Amino acid sequence: MTEATGIVGEFLSLKAETDADILAMQCGDFYEFFGDDAELVGEELDLKVTSKSSQGQSYPMAGVPLQDLTPYLKALVERGYRVAVADQYETDDGHAREIVRVVTPGTLLETSDADAQYLAAIVVDATAGSSGRSGTGGGSSAGETTYGLAFADITTGRFLVANAEDVDEAMTECYRFDPVEILPGPRVRTDDELLTQLRDRLDARLSLADTESFAPKRATHRLRGQFGDETVDRLELTEATRSAAGAVLSYVEETGAGVLASMTRLQTHRGDDHVTLDVTTQRNLELTETMHGDRSGSLFATIDHTETSAGGRLLKEWLQRPRRSLEVLETRQASVEALAASALARDELREVLGEAYDLERLASRATHGSADAQDLLSVRDTLAVLPRVAECVESTPDLAASPLTDILERADREQAAALQNRLAEALADDPPSTVRQGGLLARGYDDELDDLIDRHEAVIEWLETLADREKREHDLSHVSVDRNKTDGYYIQVGRSVADQVPEHYEEIKQLKNSKRFTTDELEAKEREILRLEEQRGELEYELFQRLRADVADHATLLQDVGRTLATIDALASLASHAAENGWVRPTVHDGDALEITQGRHPVVEQTTEFVPNDVSMDRNRGFLLVTGPNMSGKSTYMRQVACIVLLAQIGGFVPAREAEIGLVDGIFTRVGALDELAQGRSTFMVEMSELSNILHAATEESLVILDEVGRGTATYDGISIAWAATEYLHNEIGAKTLFATHYHELTGLADTLPRVANVHVAADERDGDVTFLRTVRDGPTDRSYGIHVAGLAGVPDPVVDRARDVLDRLREEKAIEAKGGGSSDPVQTVFDVSSGSFRGPVNADGGEPEPDAGETLDADTQAVLEELSSVDVNATPPVELLTKVQEWQAKLDD
Numbered sequence: 088m089t090e091a092t093g094i095v096g097e098f099l100s101l102k103a104e105t106d107a108d109i110l111a112m113q114c115g116d117f118y119e120f121f122g123d124d125a126e127l128v129g130e131e132l133d134l135k136v137t138s139k140s141s142q143g144q145s146y147p148m149a150g151v152p153l154q155d156l157t158p159y160l161k162a163l164v165e166r167g168y169r170v171a172v173a174d175q176y177e178t179d180d181g182h183a184r185e186i187v188r189v190v191t192p193g194t195l196l197e198t199s200d201a202d203a204q205y206l207a208a209i210v211v212d213a214t215a216g217s218s219g220r221s222g223t224g225g226g227s228s229a230g231e232t233t234y235g236l237a238f239a240d241i242t243t244g245r246f247l248v249a250n251a252e253d254v255d256e257a258m259t260e261c262y263r264f265d266p267v268e269i270l271p272g273p274r275v276r277t278d279d280e281l282l283t284q285l286r287d288r289l290d291a292r293l294s295l296a297d298t299e300s301f302a303p304k305r306a307t308h309r310l311r312g313q314f315g316d317e318t319v320d321r322l323e324l325t326e327a328t329r330s331a332a333g334a335v336l337s338y339v340e341e342t343g344a345g346v347l348a349s350m351t352r353l354q355t356h357r358g359d360d361h362v363t364l365d366v367t368t369q370r371n372l373e374l375t376e377t378m379h380g381d382r383s384g385s386l387f388a389t390i391d392h393t394e395t396s397a398g399g400r401l402l403k404e405w406l407q408r409p410r411r412s413l414e415v416l417e418t419r420q421a422s423v424e425a426l427a428a429s430a431l432a433r434d435e436l437r438e439v440l441g442e443a444y445d446l447e448r449l450a451s452r453a454t455h456g457s458a459d460a461q462d463l464l465s466v467r468d469t470l471a472v473l474p475r476v477a478e479c480v481e482s483t484p485d486l487a488a489s490p491l492t493d494i495l496e497r498a499d500r501e502q503a504a505a506l507q508n509r510l511a512e513a514l515a516d517d518p519p520s521t522v523r524q525g526g527l528l529a530r531g532y533d534d535e536l537d538d539l540i541d542r543h544e545a546v547i548e549w550l551e552t553l554a555d556r557e558k559r560e561h562d563l564s565h566v567s568v569d570r571n572k573t574d575g576y577y578i579q580v581g582r583s584v585a586d587q588v589p590e591h592y593e594e595i596k597q598l599k600n601s602k603r604f605t606t607d608e609l610e611a612k613e614r615e616i617l618r619l620e621e622q623r624g625e626l627e628y629e630l631f632q633r634l635r636a637d638v639a640d641h642a643t644l645l646q647d648v649g650r651t652l653a654t655i656d657a658l659a660s661l662a663s664h665a666a667e668n669g670w671v672r673p674t675v676h677d678g679d680a681l682e683i684t685q686g687r688h689p690v691v692e693q694t695t696e697f698v699p700n701d702v703s704m705d706r707n708r709g710f711l712l713v714t715g716p717n718m719s720g721k722s723t724y725m726r727q728v729a730c731i732v733l734l735a736q737i738g739g740f741v742p743a744r745e746a747e748i749g750l751v752d753g754i755f756t757r758v759g760a761l762d763e764l765a766q767g768r769s770t771f772m773v774e775m776s777e778l779s780n781i782l783h784a785a786t787e788e789s790l791v792i793l794d795e796v797g798r799g800t801a802t803y804d805g806i807s808i809a810w811a812a813t814e815y816l817h818n819e820i821g822a823k824t825l826f827a828t829h830y831h832e833l834t835g836l837a838d839t840l841p842r843v844a845n846v847h848v849a850a851d852e853r854d855g856d857v858t859f860l861r862t863v864r865d866g867p868t869d870r871s872y873g874i875h876v877a878g879l880a881g882v883p884d885p886v887v888d889r890a891r892d893v894l895d896r897l898r899e900e901k902a903i904e905a906k907g908g909g910s911s912d913p914v915q916t917v918f919d920v921s922s923g924s925f926r927g928p929v930n931a932d933g934g935e936p937e938p939d940a941g942e943t944l945d946a947d948t949q950a951v952l953e954e955l956s957s958v959d960v961n962a963t964p965p966v967e968l969l970t971k972v973q974e975w976q977a978k979l980d981d
């Protein structure tokens with residue numbers, strides 16, 4: 088086959104240079120795709136595919152107009168493709184093309200989504216002993232593999248690194264940041280189990296970055312180059328973390344996103360500053376999406392009233408990364424309290440904040456060089472929001488006395504005002520979205536530009552008045568002056584007077600009712616105006632680029648201002664929700680006590696007439712066994728406790744009348760698993776591995792929520808596991824625990840384990856009707872009303888009736904026989920509740936079966952055994968013992 092030449096050949100050879108999935112190559116006013124790429128984008132984006140021939144062969148071809156590339160790029164990248172973009176540039180002998188960027192999910196700058204967009208790298212610590220991972224159970228046994236992680240959001244310039252002590256922690260960090268693209272380090276690539284978890288649990292593309300970029304020496308060099316020696320040394324990062332961070336930087340650089348300059352700050356994300364919220368818990372508590380994957384109905388959607396996308400991002404981050412520092416939490420609380428108490432000022436603040444744009448993102452765009460004049464106007468307007476926010480805070484005594492004042496101090500207001508002024512002086516009020524055609528800058532900004540504008544306007548003025556002058560001077564009617572692409576500027580004269588035009592008029596076109604002319608003077612003016620337009624466009628673009636570079640140089644300032652506004656927005660959102668829903672400021676402390684009076688579930692209370700409930704736990708009452716009928720509200724009660732603790736640990740108010748909350752170091756939950764079945768793990772297996780994780784990871788300072796542990800297996804296995812887990816949590820771990828169970832057997836544990844207390848969700852039964860009271864009371868319940876719920880759910884009456892019958896008999900007789908299959912002489916089996924096993928088969932008449940021969944012993948044997956057990960061997964002389972043995976043998980022989 089002959090190799091393609093021409094444009095197709097050029098495309099194919101550029102494509103061979105890149106590891107991207109798709110190449111978009113500029114050809115004049117279009118970006119074109121050829122061959123397989125054309126087929127692929129045709130299908131994915133519904134583009135028309137035509138064909139192009141080269142060397143007698145036909146190649147599929149598809150294209151999009153230059154200015155429309157962005158939405159197509161976004162669509163492709165969001166579907167997980169990496170797209171290379173090749174631009175065309177002029178050369179002395181025509182033009183050439185080169186790949187300028189590879190756009191990937193983690194390096195897409197053009198995002199319009201408010202969510203953070205993290206690119207992550209995960210690296211196994213090569214200094215750790217074992218070559219692979221230890222078992223799935225988590226926990227840190229000797230030789231456990233540790234991990235280094237890096238997370239960069241190129242759209243905002245955020246860059247964080249973290250360490251993970253084991254694979255579960257690594258997954259937890261990944262889940263917290265929810266990256267869109269992950270670069271697995273060389274050893275992670277061979278770890279099938281971790282790769283599967285990354286694939287299954289996260290919605291991220293796994294990309295293979297150059298292995299070399301992970302090499303510790305090279306990565307550290309890269310990192311030092313970006314953030315400076317001092318920062319890198321001060322943070323004392325592990326080798327794996329440096330390797331992950333360096334690889335992320337190289338990847339961003341290689342893809343050509345050109346935003347490295349906006350990454351000015353390296354932050355460490357320390358797990359021990361934060362409350363551990365493992366992947367399962369984040370999902371179980373429905374923090375950012377419900378168990379069904381919907382955003383609405385999540386805790387975040389319920390409490391989010393932020394005005395800006397940066398504020399929303401920050402609030403979500405708080406929720407996913409609750410804090411453990413009393414100081415941090417009390418500072419946030421103080422701001423929320425002040426804002427909650429100042430309704431008018433808060434409304435005003437939120438209104439002002441509503442005018443702010445996403446400064447962190449704008450800073451990235453300026454650094455990348457893709458910000459247009461509208462973007463810089465947005466920067467100007469957002470900088471202008473800062474003094475108004477400050478004014479509002481400072482003029483309201485409660486707010487002025489709150490930590491909001493310190494938050495405002497974090498942004499350099501003087502510098503911000505100076506940059507805002509420069510932008511205000513420089514930019515035109517309504518600039519176009521193109522940056523090369525002038526109209527971007529204001530009068531008075533640059534003398535040379537002003538001069539060009541004056542001259543340009545003078546020619547325009549001359550042109551605008553030309554028609555009148557010509558009418559007057561040459562006594563013509565029906566004269567107009569206009570311009571189009573083919574004819575340039577022309578004088579158009581009505582046909583009726585066309586033969587009266589002066590001699591110096593030169594005809595250029597005849598139309599049905601008119602004629603078009605030009606003159607030497609008009610042509611000269613046309614040349615002048617074109618020259619002026621070109622000069623103006625070039626000068627403005629140059630000045631604009633300088634202005635944009637000036638903004639890019641202030642990336643750190645913009646990030647500070649953006650962060651300040653986002654923080655105030657998030658705090659105001661917490662305050663609004665608290666004020667509107669009657670939430671209170673909890674007292675947070677380092678002790679054990681957890682006292683919630685009249686607590687409510689933050690999400691359920693939005694849609695239900697909620698019955699508030701109390702919780703009281705401390706060192707001596709650290710384990711609550713929650714019993715109660717099905718559907719009574721056990722799960723809701725336990726989740727409510729977890730959500731209230733979580734809200735307290737983001738520094739927010741809580742849905743309760745009063746709350747005193749001892750800070751926890753982690754929240755662990757085990758509740759019904761909904762979607763794991765799809766991943767090929769049995770419900771019980773999931774239940775047990777979640778329990779295992781909790782038993783490994785929870786500490787004395789953690790909050791553990793267990794909903795029906797052991798339900799997924801045989802009753803007695805289930806009870807035994809639940810029993811043993813309770814003992815372990817109580818005796819060995821000492822975590823604050825709420826454990827809902829239908830195994831009433833467990834309620835007896837309160838008698839022997841001192842910290843265990845029983846509570847139950849009450850229900851009222853009258854005439855067979857059950858009313859759920861939703862009130863939690865001390866003590867156990869002995870009824871489960873499961874059969875009532877079966878009836879409510881539409882299980883057929885005969886089944887419900889028979890279940891009632893079985894239950895009554897079980898309660899009274901502790902044994903129940905199974906009914907046969909309708910024959911006159913059915914085979915029956917007896918279930919003995921006290922032993923938990925089936926006996927039988929029994930006689931058809933229902934009588935007891937014949938005793939097993941080995942089960943009873945004759946009187947002589949019994950007597951021998953009794954004597955044997957009563958003999959004190961140490962106290963009996965050997966001869967006497969021997970005589971006794973002979974006697975016994977004789978008795979048994981008889």
Ligand SMILES: Nc1ncnc2c1ncn2[C@@H]1O[C@H](COP(=O)(O)OP(=O)(O)OP(=O)(O)O)[C@@H](O)[C@H]1O
Pocket residue numbers: 691695696697698699700715716717718719720721722723724861
């Ligand atoms: N305090 C409350 N006030 C009002 N409604 C509530 C309250 N607690 C729970 N509910 C509602 O009761 C229903 C059942 O609650 P939940 O699922 O917590 O019961 P459960 O006891 O855990 O049930 P099961 O044992 O069957 O799992 C839910 O629809 C919930 O919204």
